[in-house]
Amino acid sequence: MQETMLQPRESTVTTDAFTTGASALPACRNDWTREEIAALFDLPFTELVFRAAQVHRAHHRAGEVQLCTLLSIKTGGCPEDCGYCSQSVKADSGIEATKLMEVQKVLQSAAQAKDNGSKRFCMGAAWRNPKDRDMPAIIAMVKGVREMGMETCMTLGMLTPSQANQLAEAGLDYYNHNIDTSPERYGEVITTRTFADRLQTLDTVRNAGINVCSGGIVGMGETRADRVGFVHALATLEQHPESVPVNALVPVKGTVLGNMLADTPLAKIDDIEFVRTVAVARITMPLSMVRLSAGRESMSEATQSLCFMAGANSIFTGDKLLTAANAGDDADAAMFARLGLKPMEGDEPLRAMKAAVGGCSGGCAA
Numbered sequence: 001m002q003e004t005m006l007q008p009r010e011s012t013v014t015t016d017a018f019t020t021g022a023s024a025l026p027a028c029r030n031d032w033t034r035e036e037i038a039a040l041f042d043l044p045f046t047e048l049v050f051r052a053a054q055v056h057r058a059h060h061r062a063g064e065v066q067l068c069t070l071l072s073i074k075t076g077g078c079p080e081d082c083g084y085c086s087q088s089v090k091a092d093s094g095i096e097a098t099k100l101m102e103v104q105k106v107l108q109s110a111a112q113a114k115d116n117g118s119k120r121f122c123m124g125a126a127w128r129n130p131k132d133r134d135m136p137a138i139i140a141m142v143k144g145v146r147e148m149g150m151e152t153c154m155t156l157g158m159l160t161p162s163q164a165n166q167l168a169e170a171g172l173d174y175y176n177h178n179i180d181t182s183p184e185r186y187g188e189v190i191t192t193r194t195f196a197d198r199l200q201t202l203d204t205v206r207n208a209g210i211n212v213c214s215g216g217i218v219g220m221g222e223t224r225a226d227r228v229g230f231v232h233a234l235a236t237l238e239q240h241p242e243s244v245p246v247n248a249l250v251p252v253k254g255t256v257l258g259n260m261l262a263d264t265p266l267a268k269i270d271d272i273e274f275v276r277t278v279a280v281a282r283i284t285m286p287l288s289m290v291r292l293s294a295g296r297e298s299m300s301e302a303t304q305s306l307c308f309m310a311g312a313n314s315i316f317t318g319d320k321l322l323t324a325a326n327a328g329d330d331a332d333a334a335m336f337a338r339l340g341l342k343p344m345e346g347d348e349p350l351r352a353m354k355a356a357v358g359g360c361s362g363g364c365a366a
Contacts, residue, residue, distance in 0.1 A: 005251070028286050031238035032235045038228045040280045045272060055286045059349050065336070066289060066314035066344040067119065068153075069113035074100045074125035080157075082251055083256035084217055087126040087255040092254035098123065102139055107144045108227045114150055117333075117343050118317060121145045122124050122153035122176065128192070135166055142170040143314055153243075158193070158201045164208035174243060180263040182229025184281045189257070206239065211351065215245035218277055219269030219295070220257055227277055235284035242350045243314065244288045246349055248274055248295025271303045275310050276299075282311025287349040289314045301335055308341065321347040346355035 040048060047317065056062060077097025083091045089097075110121045110238055123141060130138065136153065145152045154167065155176035167175065177199050180186065186195040216230050234241060248269055251258040281290050291314035292299075292307055300305075317332045347355070 011289050017141055020051050030238060030240065031282050034228055034230060034232050035234050037235070037280060038225070040283060041276055042215045043229060045276065048188070048276060048279045049306065051358070052311045053309055055283050056313070059286050060311075061344070063341055064313065064344040065308065065341050066137065066291075066348070067116075067118045067317050067332075068122055068291070068314060069110075069116070069118040070122040070124060070316050071106065071109050071113075072107055072126070073123045074098060078126035078157075079128050081190060081256075082192075083189045083260075084180075084258075086255055088255070090256070098128075100134060100137060103140045103144065106141050106142040107148075110145045110148060110150060114148055115137075116317065118150070120151040120174070121155055121345065122155065122174075122316075124155040125157070127157040128261045129160075130156045130163060135163060139166060139170045142167065142172050146171045146173075155213075158197060159204050161207065163202055164210065168208040168210050172210055174211045174213045176216055176243075176245070177193040177201045178216050178245065178247075179203065179230065180221055181220060182226040183233060184229055185220075185226045187290060189220060202237070202241075212239070212241040212245035213245065214241040215243075215247065215281075215291070215293070217247040217249050217294070218274060219249035221261055224273070227273075231277070231280050231284055234281075239287050240285040240350070242288060242348060243291055244285055245291040245293040245314075246274075246281060246312070247277055247293040248299070250294050250298075270295070270310060271299065271306075271329075273304045274299075275303065278307045278312050280308035288347050291315060301338070304335065305339060308339070313344065315322040316332060337354055 018112050040051075043051070053062075075098045076087045076095045077089055078085065078087050079089055086095050094114065103340055106123065113121050123145075125134075125138075127134075140155070142154065151173040152171070153174035153176055154172055156176075159167075159175070164175070177198060177211050179195065179202075181189055183195045186198075199311070202212055202214060214234060216234075218227055218230075222230075234244060249257065251261045253259060253262060277291060278292075281288075290312045291317055296304065296315065315332065346352075
């Protein structure tokens with residue numbers, strides 16, 4: 001990792017703000033303005049991707065991509081009304097609510113994921129928040145997966161400080177809690193909790209000492225200004241998320257957004273605009289892992305390749321993401337072979353830096 005290659009720069013981004021020299025790369029910072037982020041989005045596409053690739057190579061091994069697996073450990077029946085989610089009780093998607101999976105079945109799935117090359121095993125439950133009675137099983141899952149030598153991630157909804165501390169004591173590596181979209185658009189997508197609720201959960205996780213995984217969804221009919229606001233909200237957190245998943249909406253019939261956007265030009269975000277979002281996330285959060293998440297199964301290899309060029313370095317592999325289809329391990333292995341990529345080895349930059357200095361302060365690094 002070459003932290004010294006990032007130098008402070010002026011606060012205004014222009015088409016001349018960067019040069020081809022590594023010394024001119026933007027500083028790792030958390031004081032980005034919306035105007036600066038909008039200026040990045042407005043750059044000529046090839047220039048934006050080039051700049052993102054510079055930032056990426058300064059901090060990450062460009063030929064490596066982290067492999068993660070996501071399992072739904074409790075499906076359906078969620079009381080939230082997220083307009084994109086097929087697991088909401090408000091959706092007419094045909095998904096039936098299930099009970100929390102047995103610990104042993106979860107561990108069997110984790111073992112299979114490890115055999116397929118995954119380094120991180122992510123577990124998601126369709127809850128507004130976990131009940132205290134669920135915590136012993138959740139803790140057992142975390143401990144069991146960690147004993148296999150895999151990183152662990154959970155997404156369980158909102159947490160109390162006590163629940164977050166229990167997860168930290170069990171050794172949970174990451175907690176996922178997406179902000180979904182810009183603060184301004186949030187209330188149009190979800191009404192059962194607020195954007196401030198999301199940020200409070202991220203604070204609760206941070207305070208417990210757990211790494212943060214937080215991103216969002218594009219292609220929900222939002223404007224570019226909303227995508228600017230989405231990136232801005234993450235890039236100006238006191239500490240950047242260690243992982244930033246960027247999802248493309250999978251419009252499921254029976255969901256509010258699925259019904260609204262189906263068979264319209266807004267049903268799928270433009271591929272170039274998606275890559276732009278990835279590139280801007282990479283530039284503004286240089287040490288974070290930027291993950292291609294939901295929607296990747298409908299992307300061409302060419303689009304995914306552009307995303308990797310623009311700084312994406314993590315994917316979910318396997319046949320399913322919660323309830324949505326995914327590309328599958330065999331397809332990903334074939335794509336990696338064609339592109340000359342390999343699964344990531346070693347620690348992520350932010351985690352390695354925190355381990356080296358015993359903590360993290362500032363925008364994204366100690």
